[in-house]
Amino acid sequence: MTSDLRNRLLLLLVLPLLALALVGIWLDYRSADEAAERHDLRLLRLLPALADSVLAPPIHDREPPLLLLAPPVEDFLRQNAGYAAYSVRDTSGRLLLGEAWVHAAVPTTQAPEFHSMEYGGVTYRVAVQRGRTGAGELVVALADGSDPRQQWAQQLLLRVLLPNLVLVAAAGLAIHWAVRRAFKPLVELADAVERRSPRDLSPIDEAASPAEVRPLVHSLNRLFALVNAQAEGQRRFVADAAHQLRTPLAGLQAQVEAWAMMARASVPAPLSLNLDKKQPLAQEGRAPGAIVLGVDQIEKLRNATRRTSQLAHQLLALSRADARSVDAQPSQRVDLKDLCETLLETFLDAATGKGLDLGLDVQPVHVSGHGWLLRELLSNLVDNAIKYTPAGGVVTIRCGVRRNAMGPTRVFLQVEDDGPGVPEDERGRVMQRFYRVPGTVGEGTGLGLAIADEIARVHHALLILGSGAQGRGLVVTVVFAPEPPAVVGA
Numbered sequence: 001m002t003s004d005l006r007n008r009l010l011l012l013l014v015l016p017l018l019a020l021a022l023v024g025i026w027l028d029y030r031s032a033d034e035a036a037e038r039h040d041l042r043l044l045r046l047l048p049a050l051a052d053s054v055l056a057p058p059i060h061d062r063e064p065p066l067l068l069l070a071p072p073v074e075d076f077l078r079q080n081a082g083y084a085a086y087s088v089r090d091t092s093g094r095l096l097l098g099e100a101w102v103h104a105a106v107p108t109t110q111a112p113e114f115h116s117m118e119y120g121g122v123t124y125r126v127a128v129q130r131g132r133t134g135a136g137e138l139v140v141a142l143a144d145g146s147d148p149r150q151q152w153a154q155q156l157l158l159r160v161l162l163p164n165l166v167l168v169a170a171a172g173l174a175i176h177w178a179v180r181r182a183f184k185p186l187v188e189l190a191d192a193v194e195r196r197s198p199r200d201l202s203p204i205d206e207a208a209s210p211a212e213v214r215p216l217v218h219s220l221n222r223l224f225a226l227v228n229a230q231a232e233g234q235r236r237f238v239a240d241a242a243h244q245l246r247t248p249l250a251g252l253q254a255q256v257e258a259w260a261m262m263a264r265a266s267v268p269a270p271l272s273l274n275l276d277k278k279q280p281l282a283q284e285g286r287a288p289g290a291i292v293l294g295v296d297q298i299e300k301l302r303n304a305t306r307r308t309s310q311l312a313h314q315l316l317a318l319s320r321a322d323a324r325s326v327d328a329q330p331s332q333r334v335d336l337k338d339l340c341e342t343l344l345e346t347f348l349d350a351a352t353g354k355g356l357d358l359g360l361d362v363q364p365v366h367v368s369g370h371g372w373l374l375r376e377l378l379s380n381l382v383d384n385a386i387k388y389t390p391a392g393g394v395v396t397i398r399c400g401v402r403r404n405a406m407g408p409t410r411v412f413l414q415v416e417d418d419g420p421g422v423p424e425d426e427r428g429r430v431m432q433r434f435y436r437v438p439g440t441v442g443e444g445t446g447l448g449l450a451i452a453d454e455i456a457r458v459h460h461a462l463l464i465l466g467s468g469a470q471g472r473g474l475v476v477t478v479v480f481a482p483e484p485p486a487v488v489g490a
Helices: 002-052 071-079 148-154 156-195 211-265 295-320 336-353 371-388 448-458
Strands: 054-056 084-089 095-098 113-119 122-133 136-144 271-274 279-281 291-293 332-335 357-362 366-369 394-402 410-417 462-467 474-479
Touching (some): 156 211, 332 336, 336 357, 371 394, 371 410, 371 448, 371 474
Antiparallel strands (some): 084 095, 113 122, 122 136, 271 279, 271 291, 332 366, 394 410, 410 474
16 A cells, blocks of 8 residues: 555656756757757858859869858858868759768759758758859858757757656655655554554554554544444453353253263153143153153253353454453463363373373463463363274373474473364364364364364464374464573563
8 A cells, every 4th residue: 555655656746846847958959959950140241251252164064163261251161170070063963073082962042052961970951052253153161060959959968868767766756765664654654554463453553554544544443443443342251142141051061960860860761741840750750741851851951051051252353353352451470380280180081081081291380371261261262172083092281391493492281182183274274263174073072172262372382283103193382482482480
């Protein structure tokens, strides 16, 4: 945008300069033309004097007529030595006096005529007239090589075009520099907007913007405010909805778990549910209108309740992980080693129940951030690993320091499993919300990695997906920036 404006402004300023240069060339030519007309008049005045300089016919036929140059003609030839000449011919065109190269067609009338001719690399203006002389009717001619019009044409490139082109080029460079300086605040404004994160909707400083673009900046700030208000409303709605769903879903899940335990205890007899009393009954005391649920139905209901409860929890976590919501909260020093050990204890029962080997490989490191968010990040990664790793697999939680000889030391957090993994061409898409790799078995909402990635961005960290050992499984690594927020400590 700024480049287009700059080029257009430069073009609009240079084009008038070119037009002025053409006008200057035309005026210069007109000046040379007027000077040439004065030279023509001078030659016209000298022709009669040259004719009067022929005093008498020749005594013998082979001799030239008697010539005594008049003072004006003699002065003219002397002042323009090397660039002036004359000739005297008879009416048949035979040369009698002067230079043979000064020639022209014999006039049919006594009116003077003017011609241009090239000789010795010089363009001459030749004036010719037929008239009476002391030797009878002859044709006299004067050649002048100092004609300004001819000199202007010869020196057009050196004295006219080149200076004007140099002037236009210098003016163009000056204008380009001036326009660039003038547009610098606008370019800086464009760069500042370009570098902004999609989450940064803070207003632009109008006072620091050029007066000409302040209306645009004001409109942008108004648009940012509207978008921010709309996004804030959506975040509040999601957070409120997820928060409101958590309590009834927790109660429902507890009730379903109780039904599941009772159903297992009453196998093979099915469990009946009385809709009026809203409590389970044994088969023998089945009330009229009661719904009979088998163990399989109870298990399906329990799994559906768990998925719904997890979805509500993840929606709330996703809303709370938004950068604009977190920026207002102060950062803390988070012990990643302690965080990994806590999450190991939390998920140990789930991993053991599935027959997984949940291990720990940690170093004492710290980062600056939000402990509850980093806990949510690691919890999602470990939960995903346990959920998709088949029985007998291995899940490892790691944290430590990456030492790079060519760069700064960085703290990392990592979860590795030997499950099915994620195909390389799908790794960019699994970060999208609610996206699951086609053909994936098991339960899931497609929010775990999206939440982890959002939290990593909040902490200026990079979430990287890779393959596990021997190309099996999935390794999810969160690499924190060196400073801020990452600080290595014991």
